[in-house]
Amino acid sequence: MPTNISGRRQKMPDKKQIDGLPFVRYEHVSKDDATMLKEGKQLEQELQARRSVREFSSEPIPKEVIEYLVSIARSSPSGAHKQPWTFCVVSNPELKKKIREAAEQEEYQNYHGRMNKDWIQDLKPFGTVWQKPFLEIAPYLIIVFKKPFDIDAEGKKSQNYYVNESVGIACGFLLSAIHQLGLVSLTHTPSPMNFLGGLLERPENERAFLLIPVARPIDDCWVPDIERKPFDEVAVFYE
């Protein structure tokens, strides 16, 4: 019988064939309208409070928590269920130092000529600079790789579908779960990010997608005073 991360036994799902294909029963958790409204409001408030944080505490986090987070991310939907992702979790201090140094080299160039004037201007409210000390301070860096294609044991290549969409959704699951567990993260893109594949010795079919430090925030943590677009500006209902 399969077990989950904590070793508890999982219930085996009902199975049957439909048109010669194997199906399992979908176990639905039904909620009435009042419950959906109450929980929807709570969840909306909880997730609206998520922020990208750049001041991390080095306080340790149990490895099992990070395993849960990655396992939540891997539950994401993906084009043709190809699951075109690898989540690399770095806690090794020497490796984090190397990642920081390589990221800072790229970011130095970004902030000194590679980003155009408009881009630099758009980044002003965030006060970001090329230095990235948080890459060494955060106890965990989750580096998400996308796989434009797979390679089987015989070296044969096969294509994956909607890779950016799939990996983007998985990262959304991850960021949401990090927040809901009371931790913080940053969606970081020290581009070009090819150096991550080299440092982590990833295979030729993996490309770095996002670098996500996971930590607790420092005690007196501040984030940019920015507003989200109003609901009516981003939502259109056709009734």
Ligand SMILES: Cc1cc2nc3c(=O)[nH]c(=O)nc-3n(C[C@H](O)[C@H](O)[C@H](O)COP(=O)(O)O)c2cc1C
């Ligand atoms: C694809 C993507 C790339 C980002 N890259 C960076 C980055 O390299 N450095 C950084 O400080 N913030 C980065 N951010 C964070 C954004 O600045 C942040 O999400 C935005 O300002 C909104 O703030 P909030 O996440 O607190 O709501 C990135 C966000 C996304 C979605």
